[in-house]
Amino acid sequence: MRKKGKIVVGVVVAIVIVLLLVGPLSIWRWVPMLRKPAVAYKVGAIFAVTGPAAWLGTPERNTAKMIEQEVNKAGGINGHPLEIIIEDTVGDATRTVTAAKKLITKDEVLAIVGPSRSGTTMAVIPIVEEAKVPLVSCAAAESIVVPVKPWVFKTPQKDSDAAVKIYETMRERGISKTAIITATSGFGDQGRKQLKKLAPELEIEIVADETYGPDDTDMTAQLTKIKASEAQAVVNWSIVPGQVIVAKNMRQLGMKIPLFQSHGFGNIKYAQTAGEAGEGIIFPCGRLLAVDTLSDDHPQKEVLAKYKKEYEAKYEEDVSTFGGHAWDGLQLVIAALREVGPDREKIRDYLENTKNFVGTGGIFNFSPEDHSGLTKDAFEMLTVKNGKFVVLE
């Protein structure tokens, strides 16, 4: 028993030592000369770096680190170093709320970029509204900014705009009856709501409405039902792996009708994973993924090309629109800091009046009534051809 006791004591001591070095009780706090200079501009970032939404949070986190390095190499913001404090939500609302509280009250950040997802964003809205801290979310749901909340902004294009673009494209191709198949996740559910709401306005009839769990591995049952309906097209609203599995299942069932995806398809990896089943998928996307086919005088070309080049060089992986949302959010905040300095209220006012800001998602025009800043023209309809993303003709 002695030996076991020693091991346990050893482990406990080790844990205590580690805890003394990092975290809230860390000794660094008590040694002033070891603390960082207090003159830095602190911006908080809340991303789902691990967990079920890691495909969102990781490129966002990478982008944030890249921007921080770049800004500080160029001398900071008006001479002040930029410190982006990144918190991981693990895709969990409770942890997101705690992360927000920590950033606001302990780190005293000037603004927060994120969270990555709509559900977690809704959870932190009451907190930032009460604490009066500007929040620039990287989540898609329209309900984040409709109705407008004074301290809350978002950078991704609205899911409602995505649905509108999809329906408009359908009408152009003579499609009037569609099936929708969505995941029972926050993102999928929001998409489903928008699809159902906008269908009558754009004269599209939804003849089948199926759902599946975000972790499901097989959707042939739902697609079989759709195949038996009169649907002339299928709209899928989900993220990986669902969006790829739906494509593959459709191919398996020999379904020839076109498959539309949401803007959650915005990473070339998904097309690659889908393989042949990915050919012909149509989806709305920010122009980032088709930047090579953009004409040189397009206002977004320079920003997009630069971001793509730097991100891919630094992280050796394909750029995605999700990282772009973080880029937009952070650059907006940085621009504000440059203009008005470290004042939360002034930053908020500046954001609200930003016009013609060229971002990866589109060209932003904020106003007191519009905290999303983008219209449906921020979207380009892309399709998969020979395993690559090209603009739809």
Add this chain to the structure above:
Amino acid sequence: MNLGDQLLQYLFTGITIGAIYGMVALGFNIIYSATGIINLAQGEFVMLGGMMMVYLTAIIKLPMVVSFFLSILIVTMIGAAFERAAIHPLKSPSVLTLIIITVAASILFKGGAMFAWGKHTFSLPPFSGEKPISVLGATILPQTLWILGIMGATVALLIFFFGFTLTGKAMRACAANRTAASLVGINVRTMVLLSFALSAGIGATAGIIITPIALMNYDRGTMLAVKGFSVAVLGGLGSNVGAVVAGFIIGIMESLGAGFISSGYKDAIALVVLLLVLFIRPSGLLGSRERAEFKKF
């Protein structure tokens, strides 16, 4: 697509997914029979199998057949290592302790996979092409036939192992009565190790054969473990035949439920049936009543 064709399609889907659940359940059963432990990390073995295969074929670029067996071997060794490191040193642990340990292990496996291979979703090329085969009015993928075939082979091998080899019979003896088994000279500790290794291997096989259809990512293990556990319980813990049968039953029920009742509630349908079976016949469909009573909690 008429009703008959739809029904057939649902059946095919149900069989495909049911075979996978069945294999995961077999993994649960093997460990449970020999040790009384419910290994909630079983799903991670499946995930590791799929991910390892992707790694070996896509990054190291080994040929498919070599990668297949190598992946199974590697995950089998991981299972054995897990047993040695986390289970073997324990002295008469309570069942709850064991459950938590396997949960902790599954967290570690998941974390390890995340670091090793990243968070993306991966696919494998199907073993013999992607062209769907038309059967009457429905379609079936060639990969499904591979899944059924390999599962059949696995079950056959297990029947042979447990029924006709000395080691297999020794494991069954452990399952029946550990004290008696050790009294007749069976090294119980080795049997435990073997059961973990075997389970890991079967899990890995399941992971490899399902990835071409269902893809694989580091997070997939948990859901598979929950489904596999339900199937194992439905079939009767410890009954291998029960696991296979129950796998198909749950797979088909999910499929029919999604098709005819509601795609959103399909998981609930299978679970409600499971609960009803448990309330009416607590030892599962094919489980032994006595075994259920005597297995210590």
Add this chain to the structure above:
Amino acid sequence: MGKKNILSLLILAGVILALPLGLGNSYYLNVLVFVGIYSLITIGLSLLMGYTGQISLGHAAFFGLGAYTSGVLSTKFGVSPWLALLAAIFVTGGIAFLIGAPALKLKGHYLAMATLAFGYIVFIVFNQASSLTSGPSGFGQIPRFRLGNFLLRSDVHYYYLVWTLVIVVLLVSLNIIHSRVGRALRSIHEGELTANIMGVNTAKYKIQVFVLSAVYASLAGSLYAHFITFLNPTPFGFHFSIVLVAMVAVGGMASVWGAMIGAALLTLLPEYLRAFQDYDILIYGSILLVIMMFLPQGLFAGILGLIKKER
């Protein structure tokens, strides 16, 4: 109840009262509010798992039922939060009784599976019954508690509310444990057959403890809902049920104090691990593994035991 326990309760109350004065900012209080909320659940769970020896892999469902009932009633039907909390307790308790009666006849892993299935079904219902629960997207704007004209919104207020309730629940639970009922419960754990022969109505006691633990969880759920003011199904799934079981196992199963320690440890740990970014999941799993391997009776009992041995 025992002098030791009364003393411990008083010390706890004192620490709780004093802590906010020392801790400057509301981030720490925020975390401690969650520790308190989770403690409510784990105390109940430790009574169930530790004393009567019944396992539940679906307790997050009761937490969720409390949260959703409270949230939906107060948001969609304009019921006052306090009344909603009470209603939630009845609803959750009722459901616990309905599911407990047949389920608790099962043993061991079959019971585990039944509770797991139940938990999962509830989770699916939260996701699917969108007209009531707003489905996966969830709903917000849940009203906060009011005391007369005083709105309980800041972390400090909530901290006191939650921890007062924790102390009340501790009192109740300790009383149960040290009464005839408690001894009956323990006899069930030691050997149900024997307890039955001795005249203990095991079925009745098992169900009662199950319902009680569900009621505690419902209370915690309501507190959670009116604190975060936004609900979606994600926190109430299988993953959290496992975290709860881990909290009880790590802290100490047959001890309400251990349950609190477990809740505290597994809530504070991820906060500390923020500094490690992606590595936190590995560290979390490792700590869990090490504790279960070397101190299987939980930290509370384990460390006490070690101290006694070294003497």
